[in-house]
Amino acid sequence: MVTIVGSAAVLERGDPMAEGSVEQAHVQAPPEGFLRRYVFSLDHKVIGKQYYGLALASVFTGMLLSWLMRIHLVWPAARIPGLELLSKGGAPGGIITPEYYLSLLTMHGTLMVFFVLTNAPFAAFGNYFLPIQIGAEDMAFPRFNMMSFWTTFAAWLVLMLAFFIPDGPPISGWTSYAPLSAVGRDAGPGMEYGMSLWGISIALFCIGSLLGALNFIATTLDLRARGMTLMRMPLSTWAWFITSCIALLAFAVLLPACILLILDRHAGTSFFIPAGLVISDRVQPHAGGSPLLWQHLFWFFGHPEVYIAILPSMGIISHILVNSLRKPLLSHKVVIYSMMSIGFLSYMVWGHHMFLSGMNPTSALAFSFPTLTITIPATVLVLIWLGSLYGARIQINSASLFALGFISMFVAGGVSGFFLAQPSIDIYLHATYFVVGHFHMVMGVASLFGVFAGTYFWFSKMTGRMMDETLGKLHFWITFIGTYCIFMPFHYLGLIGNVRRYQSFVDDFMAPYIGWHKFITVCALLTGAGQLIFLYNLIYSRFKGKPAAENPWNATSLEWSIPSPPPWNNFGGKHPVVYHDPYQYGVKGSKGDFVMQDSPEQVIVSGD
Amino acid sequence: MSFTIATPANPHAAALHQAKRNSVVLTTRHDRASRSGIWVGLFAITMSFAAFSSALFVREGTTDWTHIVLPSVLYLNTSILLASSATLEVARRLLAASWPFASRGAHRAGAWVFLTLLLGLAFCVGQFAAWRDLRAQGIYLATSPNSSFFYLLTLIHALHVFAGIAALVYLAGRLTAGHSALRRSLFENTAIYWHFMSVLWVYLFLLCRMKL
Numbered sequence: 158m159v160t161i162v163g164s165a166a167v168l169e170r171g172d173p174m175a176e177g178s179v180e181q182a183h184v185q186a187p188p189e190g191f192l193r194r195y196v197f198s199l200d201h202k203v204i205g206k207q208y209y210g211l212a213l214a215s216v217f218t219g220m221l222l223s224w225l226m227r228i229h230l231v232w233p234a235a236r237i238p239g240l241e242l243l244s245k246g247g248a249p250g251g252i253i254t255p256e257y258y259l260s261l262l263t264m265h266g267t268l269m270v271f272f273v274l275t276n277a278p279f280a281a282f283g284n285y286f287l288p289i290q291i292g293a294e295d296m297a298f299p300r301f302n303m304m305s306f307w308t309t310f311a312a313w314l315v316l317m318l319a320f321f322i323p324d325g326p327p328i329s330g331w332t333s334y335a336p337l338s339a340v341g342r343d344a345g346p347g348m349e350y351g352m353s354l355w356g357i358s359i360a361l362f363c364i365g366s367l368l369g370a371l372n373f374i375a376t377t378l379d380l381r382a383r384g385m386t387l388m389r390m391p392l393s394t395w396a397w398f399i400t401s402c403i404a405l406l407a408f409a410v411l412l413p414a415c416i417l418l419i420l421d422r423h424a425g426t427s428f429f430i431p432a433g434l435v436i437s438d439r440v441q442p443h444a445g446g447s448p449l450l451w452q453h454l455f456w457f458f459g460h461p462e463v464y465i466a467i468l469p470s471m472g473i474i475s476h477i478l479v480n481s482l483r484k485p486l487l488s489h490k491v492v493i494y495s496m497m498s499i500g501f502l503s504y505m506v507w508g509h510h511m512f513l514s515g516m517n518p519t520s521a522l523a524f525s526f527p528t529l530t531i532t533i534p535a536t537v538l539v540l541i542w543l544g545s546l547y548g549a550r551i552q553i554n555s556a557s558l559f560a561l562g563f564i565s566m567f568v569a570g571g572v573s574g575f576f577l578a579q580p581s582i583d584i585y586l587h588a589t590y591f592v593v594g595h596f597h598m599v600m601g602v603a604s605l606f607g608v609f610a611g612t613y614f615w616f617s618k619m620t621g622r623m624m625d626e627t628l629g630k631l632h633f634w635i636t637f638i639g640t641y642c643i644f645m646p647f648h649y650l651g652l653i654g655n656v657r658r659y660q661s662f663v664d665d666f667m668a669p670y671i672g673w674h675k676f677i678t679v680c681a682l683l684t685g686a687g688q689l690i691f692l693y694n695l696i697y698s699r700f701k702g703k704p705a706a707e708n709p710w711n712a713t714s715l716e717w718s719i720p721s722p723p724p725w726n727n728f729g730g731k732h733p734v735v736y737h738d739p740y741q742y743g744v745k746g747s748k749g750d751f752v753m754q755d756s757p758e759q760v761i762v763s764g765d
Numbered sequence: 766m767s768f769t770i771a772t773p774a775n776p777h778a779a780a781l782h783q784a785k786r787n788s789v790v791l792t793t794r795h796d797r798a799s800r801s802g803i804w805v806g807l808f809a810i811t812m813s814f815a816a817f818s819s820a821l822f823v824r825e826g827t828t829d830w831t832h833i834v835l836p837s838v839l840y841l842n843t844s845i846l847l848a849s850s851a852t853l854e855v856a857r858r859l860l861a862a863s864w865p866f867a868s869r870g871a872h873r874a875g876a877w878v879f880l881t882l883l884l885g886l887a888f889c890v891g892q893f894a895a896w897r898d899l900r901a902q903g904i905y906l907a908t909s910p911n912s913s914f915f916y917l918l919t920l921i922h923a924l925h926v927f928a929g930i931a932a933l934v935y936l937a938g939r940l941t942a943g944h945s946a947l948r949r950s951l952f953e954n955t956a957i958y959w960h961f962m963s964v965l966w967v968y969l970f971l972l973c974r975m976k977l
Contacts, residue, residue: 297798367809374805379798405805409812417820420917425907428820432829445829445910450820457816 187725197307199299200725204306205285206619208276211306211313215272216605217692218317220685222265227678229253229261231671233661246346247325256346258660259328263347264319266331267355269601271362272313274466277608279404280309280369283397283469285619287373289716290394292382292733292755294726297375301368308365316358319351327352330658332459335429335451336441339421343437356419363412366404373401382715382755384735388490389754391714391739392479395493396472399500400465406504407461414454421446452514456507463600464503467567468496470607471538474560477614478542480712481557482549483750484743487541495534495541502531512580513587521580528578532571539568555629556710559610562637563603569641570598573648588658591651594644602640609636609691616695617709621721622702628694632687639684646673713753714739796950803954807961810925814965817918818972824910831909835974836898842891843970849884850963852877853933857956860940864949871947875940881959882933885926892923911973918969922962929959 188194198204228235233253240248247257288296296302319326325347329338333355342349377390377398390398417428421443429451432444479486486492508516508524542564551557573595576582586592609632616624655667662671708717715733716723733755745761746752752760824830856877863870896919899905899912906916932955939947 297795297802371802371805371809375798375802378801379794405809406812409809410816413813413816413820416917416921420906420913426913427907427910428824428913445824445827447823447827450823453823454816454820 197303199295199303201284201288201296201299201302202619202723202725202727204302205281205283207306208281208284208309211310212273212277212281212608213692213695215268215276215313217688219265219268219273220688222261222268224682224685225253226258226261226265227681229258229660230662231674231678243320244325246323255660256328257325259330259345259658260326260347260351262658263328263330263333263355264316264326267316267359270331270462270466271359272309272316274601274604275366275404275462276309278469278473278604278611279397279400279465280305280366282393282473282608282611282615283373283400284369286615286716287394287397288376288380289719289723289727290391290714291377291380291385292715292728292735293376293380294728294732296372297380298372302372305365305368305372308361308368312358312361312365315354315361319347319354322350322354324348324350327355329355332455333418333451334455335418335421335448336431336434336446337436338451339418339429339446340434340436340441340443341422343439343441345437353419353422356415356422360412360415360419363408363415366408367412370401370404370408373397374405377401382733382735385754388493389735389738391472392475392486392489392492393469393472396468396470396475396496399496400468403461403468403500403503404465407458407465410454411458414451414458417454418451449511449514449516452511453507456510457504459510460507461500461503463596464499466600466604467607468499470563470604470611471496471567473607473611473614474563475542476714477556477560477610478545479740479742480614480710481552481554481560482545482742483552484545484549485738485740486545489738489740491537492541495537498534499531502527502534506531509578509583512583518580525578525580529575532575532578535567535571539564554613555624555626555633556610556614558630558633558637559606559613562633563606563610565637566598566603566606566640570595570600570603570644574599586651588656589651590647590655590657593657594647594651597647598640598644602644606636609633612695614710615716616698616702617705618716618721618723620699620702621705622698622700623705623709624698624702625694628690632690632694635687635690636684639680639687642680643677643684646677649673708753711749711751713737713741713751715754718753718755796948799950799954803957807958810961810965813921814918814969817914817921821914821972824914827910829910831911833899833904833909833911833915835915835970836895838891838894838898839970842888842895843967845884845891846888846963846966849881849888850960852884853881853956853959856881857952860949860952871940875937878933878937878940882930882937885930885933885959889923889926889930892919895919915973918973922966922969925965926962929955929962932958 188198188200193199195203198207225237225240228237236251237248237253238251240251240253244257244260247254247260253261284296284302288294327333327338327347328345329348329352333352337344337348338352340348341352344352377394381387381390417426420426421428421430425443427443427446429448430441430443430446431448434441434443475486475492505527506524508520509528512521512524573591577586577592577595613624613629616622650667650670650673653667653670655662655670659665662668662674667674705721707720709721710717715735718733719728734757735754736757737752737754737760739754741752741754741760743750743762744752746756747758752758856874859870859877860874863874896916899915904912906913932951936947936952936955
């Protein structure tokens with residue numbers, strides 16, 4: 158028996174041909190010249206790749222820093238050849254000082270959170286694929302888009318500059334808590350100029366992200382192709398859209414916070430510095446400020462930032478998972494509504510970072526409740542992914558492995574969130590390795606798994622060549638096992654009482670557990686080295702990989718309806734018309750078990 | 766060169782109607798995108814000032830908050846900025862009434878835009894005068910938390926006004942050259958932005974004035 162579930166005749170907005178033909182006349186000249194094409198490009202695809210490149214440079218720098226930290230933790234006297242060239246004061250004779258450990262920690266966190274977890278899944282893939290997936294020629298404001306990347310790049314340069322000034326990078330951690338971040342030199346090495354560079358860098362990053370978010374929102378709302386209703390957008394596009402709404406609010410608050418911080422540091426104001434503060438035996442010449450104010454402003458950004466990192470990866474892996482399952486997810490709409498609820502709730506939970514800040518205990522309870530509530534949409538998502546796996550004949554490749562790995566990381570890292578969300582338990586676990594293990598898995602590695610999955614999936618579209626699957630699978634297993642080996646012991650160490658940000662545990666009560674730390678360090682070195690396989694695969698496949706077809710995964714969304722790599726104007730001057738929901742898999746189509754979104758054929762589901 | 770006639774009421778029908786009549790290249794989707802863009806941008810600006818406001822409320826609750834007497838020139842500045850909003854609205858309506866046929870309307874609108882521009886500059890000069898007034902009293906950025914917020918909020922507002930002035934300079938130039946060189950959506954969006962700056966200023970002024 159044959160059932161017709163979708164009809165090509167259904168179009169939401171007017172006659173497609175009338176508008177299509179009018180707009181086809183709108184032809185622009187392709188960009189010319191090296192600078193316009195590859196450097197100051199207005200093309201969203203080039204900008205997406207630039208973001209990817211920046212994230213790649215940042216992630217390997219950040220990884221190198223984590224190696225140095227791990228080595229110092231277990232072998233504090235180890236000499237790292239050449240490090241003294243980078244910082245004479247921080248690593249005399251190549252041996253890391255306690256203060257320099259904190260510098261490395263700050264730079265690791267800042268690079269990873271801002272320049273990797275925000276840039277790679279959101280800005281890089283979002284820029285490249287959002288316009289294509291909705292059938293647009295480019296972003297709504299290509300010039301803002303270019304400015305957005307170059308502002309972010311300037312932010313990166315300013316941050317990296319901190320390594321090369323005599324003062325060194327700041328030691329305040331990526332959260333830069335006031336008042337120590339606001340008082341300057343007395344707070345320690347790196348806090349005089351390095352900290353200012355941090356503030357300027359993050360302020361610039363905010364501006365770049367705001368421009369980007371504005372572009373994503375306007376593009377999604379108004380540049381969709383004929384027939385591309387909001388509910389017909391792929392889940393990845395939905396995730397980028399929701400993320401850009403979150404980013405717009407979050408970065409608009411972090412920017413004022415950075416401005417206030419810079420003023421406190423350089424203009425003598427006292428927004429964050431209380432009266433009578435003595436640091437390094439000096440009374441600070443400020444009065445009346447509130448250190449808690451910085452925490453409120455920072456975490457009002459900081460918690461949504463967690464979702465800025467994870468939501469795009471959720472969208473990416475959903476998009477890839479549907480393709481590998483060859484059947485739709487249990488519900489398209491519930492995934493979207495769950496992501497929306499997560500985005501909405503992410504604004505009501507920032508206080509759970511501040512249970513021990515001296516905030517009113519009643520407000521701790523008030524923040525605990527929405528924090529526990531946010532697990533509901535997150536759990537719904539996980540159930541939908543797992544439920545959709547049931548009975549599906551999943552196609553295993555590097556992309557789908559990383560998508561499955563994402564679910565694993567998200568669940569394993571997320572479960573510890575239940576503990577931390579409750580103030581009574583958090584009193585014990587606050588600022589321990591339990592927290593570090595939690596957020597590295599659920600926000601850091603899970604989000605990166607989304608990036609890896611996206612890379613293996615979309616590389617063929619972006620470059621016209623396939624990545625090597627054998628190396629990809631090897632990379633997956635090393636990363637997957639390595640991550641558990643690194644971050645699971647973090648939880649146990651945290652429960653024992655291992656405090657984060659301490660540079661050495663050798664002579665402390667932690668001494669009996671130094672073996673665990675050594676195990677983690679070795680795993681971190683090996684897992685990190687495993688990432689070189691990915692880097693090799695990326696570079697090798699870019700030049701020598703197997704040429705990719707237009708639609709190597711038999712996928713349905715619009716990015717697979719155009720050549721690999723796409724021409725500069727995406728659809729060759731034509732405006733695609735969309736006839737179907739994004740994931741018509743498991744149907745009888747003319748090309749196989751799928752029907753593409755822009756295919757006018759009827760969707761026929763075979764049943765019995 | 767591009768024309769647009771999209772009205773907020775029914776952009777799509779109006780666009781198709783115009784397409785049949787003029788058979789010119791339409792960029793209606795991009796016009797709608799820039800309309801969304803301006804509102805989204807204003808939303809982000811609102812959020813930033815909400816963050817500054819909450820910082821101000823927190824700071825006001827601490828012990829060393831002292832009130833400063835704001836310079837009286839600010840009342841004049843407020844009137845000037847509100848007047849500039851009115852003149853820009855006149856220009857917008859003139860242009861809307863004459864679009865897309867008469868060029869005389871464009872020239873008259875251009876004159877009103879020019880007047881708006883002068884008023885906008887006068888506002889900035891007035892804000893500067895207010896700063897000089899405070900300085901003369903020995904009140905600087907770091908003198909008290911209240912003065913910190915006053916200088917900061919007025920400066921950031923003024924930076925946003927400068928962006929509006931840049932757009933007005935562009936519009937005035939284009940209108941003098943005739944309306945066909947102008948994207949109407951750009952004009953509409955500049956007007957929205959400029960009105961927003963007026964409203965924002967009234968809010969900030971009240972915020973700095975009030976004694977909690």
